[in-house]
Amino acid sequence: MSWENTYLQFKSKSNLDSIAANQMRQASFENFLSQGLPTRKEEAWKYTSLTDFKAVPWQSALLEEEILTHDQLLAISKNLPAEFYNLVFVNGSLNQTLSDDLDSDITLSEIVAEDLVKDDKHVESYMLQLSKSFLSKKLIINIKSHKTFAKPLQIVVVQSSKASVYVSEKISIKVGEDAELTLIVNTFSFANATGDALNMNVDVSVANSARVKMIQLQNEDVQSYHFSQCEVNLASNAQFQSLAMSLGSKLTRNYLHVNFLGKNSFAGVYGLTILDSKQHVDNYTFIQHSIGENQSIQHYKSILSGASQSVFRGRVRIEQDAQKANSEQLNNNLLLTREASANSIPQLEIYADDVKAGHGSTMGQLNKDEIFYFLSRGINQFEAVKMLAFGYAKELVYKFEDQSVQDFLMKSLHSKLERMIQNV
């Protein structure tokens, strides 16, 4: 099935929307058709091939609303800790039964003309246009000034289909002055023969003195595709911290752009990629110091087994007026198996002189002396590798102090490592 057919399917099901929304989608879809999907000739897509993704006959999500089985409901509810405020979307629609009640800060709204992407120079333009062509609504989270959102807010995005459903999601987040939000976007899917695809688009606007923590926990079935484009704008004295924890999917592409538009703000951008079999994760981060006197730290780590592959392209740009910018970047890759491979492309583009910027990148396997030390204390190889891998990874989970968040992430981390290292 071609994208045209998928689009027609989608259109016939989403005719309840306004004319403006339809126009926006139509324009996005035309842009998408004229550009097509990126190939590896594109510098930004050099290490990630969409050939397999292209070959799948994608179905529009609205076409068949799957009913969840008892087991699936159980699996989802296991992911809904009482310490969190939970919203659950299944195949693109809000599931009222599983979700907590919407409160005044959170609304579901129609797409408007401003949601259209005009910039075809944007490195993620391809996926953005595709994402916007298939949007039926957006989730708006608006935290008023001086308010602290009571619990960590978890948005669970679940896909469950017999085969090959494509879904677009959009989340728009505004955190007012001196307000605070911890957000977890937890995506997963149930296994089917050909996998599903999710294409997420997230905007985060952090006002003066606001504090935002955002975790993308990505745990889809290993046949699935995951794309996300995230734009973060920071005002002055803002604190932003993110973690892209990539455990699932066959192919993941995360784009994250953080732009400093005020002063004295901090962004801590972290990533944890843990892969096995033939999984592929491509993280493209773009930290832009448009204004000076801000600090950014990036730390991405990967643990690779099977024939998996990770890509980290970390771009830091310090504009001419961004004096006294401070930027650090670190990428560590741990290769556990012969067939695993890693690519690291840390990029610094610096136009101001009074700045501190640096990056580091390491590749390697587990230290043999460390393993021997464990063995010599009676700990077997499997246990040693697991402990070392866990020790290597958890540092980034500890960046999030909230105990309930930490416990939640540790659980996912443990179960992935446990499964994975058995096969090493």
Add this chain to the structure above:
Amino acid sequence: MLDIRNLHAKIEGKEILKGLSLKVNAGEVHAIMGPNGSGKSTLSKVLAGHPAYEVTSGEVKYEINFTMQNLLEFAPDVRAKEGIFLAFQYPVEVPGVTNFSFLQTAFNSVLQHQGSEPMSEGEFREFLYQKMKLVQMKPEYLDRAVNVGFSGGEKKRNEILQMAVLSPRLALLDETDSGLDIDALRIVAEGVNQLRSKQNAMVLVTHYQRLLEYIKPDFVHVLANGKIIQTGDASLALELDKKGYDWLL
């Protein structure tokens, strides 16, 4: 409990042990001395099963379940579970793994190997506190990453703590005295002495006589050029201290 015969071993193609023989019985303390590069550290690493060393000929028998068995057949973790403990000359730093979980996992691995139930976290913590007093280590060290940021003396004390926790039958102490000041040396030596018993044996690999003032050996061996060339009692160590090794070579 340990019987080494005509052992040859090499690392990166270079032969280090060239026909070493040594017998150790339960309850004995052996000191192995010798000049730099004589193969002292190689011996302890070979016994613990370090993968970089290759045994080319000779045999090592070790008593397991009251029979002498070929030690070289066993993986390093199995050797450890069977009571062989190597106190490293340079203890390895392991970022990200806490001392507590390292010790607990090691201890329970050994227990399970012996067919016992693993100890609960609370129980083990209590047990550990007792052992830590032995080497004068503060409880906060348990929540720090293994050896990371430890001083030289703290690392060596941590080794002795591990030894106390795992209560080995055969302890190999590789240059445990090196880099220690006199106070640290005394603490370490006291820890070691409290672990001596009729059931277990110790092999101290050392460069200097100093450690032997605190831990009295039953036998002193001189290792040179990959072989034991002289064996005596504690007085041999004193003699070596005065005269050096040249007169033996």
Add this chain to the structure above:
Amino acid sequence: MSESYEYKYGFTTDIETEAFPKGLSEDIVRMISLKKNEPEWMLDYRLKSYRHWLTLTEPTWAHVSYPKIDFQALTYYAAPKEKKEKTSMDEIDPELVKTFERLGIPLSEQKRISGVAVDVVFDSVSIATTHHQELDEVGVIFCSISEALTKHPDLVKKHLGTVIPPSDNYYAALNGAVFSDGSFVYIPKGVRCPIDLSTYFRINAKETGQFERTLIIAEEDSFVNYLEGCTAPQRDENQLHAAVVELIAMENAEIKYSTVQNWYTGDKNGVGGIYNFVTKRGICKGKHSKISWTQVESGSAITWKYPSVILLGDYSEGAFYSVALTHDHMQADTGTKMIHIGKNTKSTIISKGISAGHSSNAYRGQVKIMASAENARNYSQCDSMLVGDKSSAHTFPYIEVKNKSATLEHEATTSRISEDQIFYLQSRGLNSEKAISMLVNGFCKEVFKQLPLEFSVEAVKLIEMKLENSVG
């Protein structure tokens, strides 16, 4: 930028020149080959390169910008007219001898630099090569590539284009078609080249492209230290220099290749200067072979250059040491590629970029560990220093690992000279220029120490002089 700064190599030699008509065509390619009395296969090689070049488009991925080059407006061959066959060094046109003397390269036998054999290339042709006798005794061949094509055609044919085929890139294809001269070095098995070898490039003629070609072959158990220098007159229009350098190291052989590049950079407004678009690559073919590239890039309006090493032989080692200084409106995009294929191969990359004025300075590098490269090691360090707030510094490393036993470490920093540092040195009696050059020298030390002593002294002076003018 002070007005007093002068590019002391910016003079022009007034000499009668024989030049081909402007423009590039198959006829021009044939004329070059005919002029040089080349064998048939060489002409074929050139024509194939030319035809391939026609199918290519100019690369645009580098972090540089410049107006489109009109390849039909360039002259592809220019040479000083020779009055008669020369039989010894002393018969070289006195104008040329004077030129090279001004450049610090005496050609006459009496004055020549001891311990260094020099091949001098003026526009499209090699003028002279010194120290023939000394080299002949040990069997080292050091001559112009034109001479090699007539005297040692089999050696050239066997190796030319094996490391950098004409299909490699746009400028390599162009070079394959029109290269005019350059150096040829052959070190036989077991020979440690008794003296350093050096080539000096000079572009003199107007609107002329220089397409030099250098080929160095080090047979088993041999060693050579090779130095390269270059200058050009101060002219308002841009000149193109598109060289190709190939190095081949067999088992246990070592090639050390050092460059101090000081082409004319253009004036303070960015008018004129050399476009330096160069492809340099070496292959460590045999076990335990070593190739190192050391470069001090201080000239050219635009530099586009990535001296690379293919580590094919087990235990082979590649190194890249670079200082790239840009000032005024210069643009540099330079770095290296280390391709690990053999087992236990090792590479080291040390890159120091200094950007002053309105210049832009980018490091671009690739370290690739193939699946076959068991236990490969790489260490990379790429530091940038900014002088003044109108310049920019960029780092684009690509790290690709397909073997888990690899160990790679890459580090990069960007900084400027802090006021505190300058103040500290001033308080110890140094003036600010001296303080800055001392700090910059400290910054570049790891690279300078790789250069042969005279080159190192020259490089330090060059950087100091250029910076003094940039900092003002």
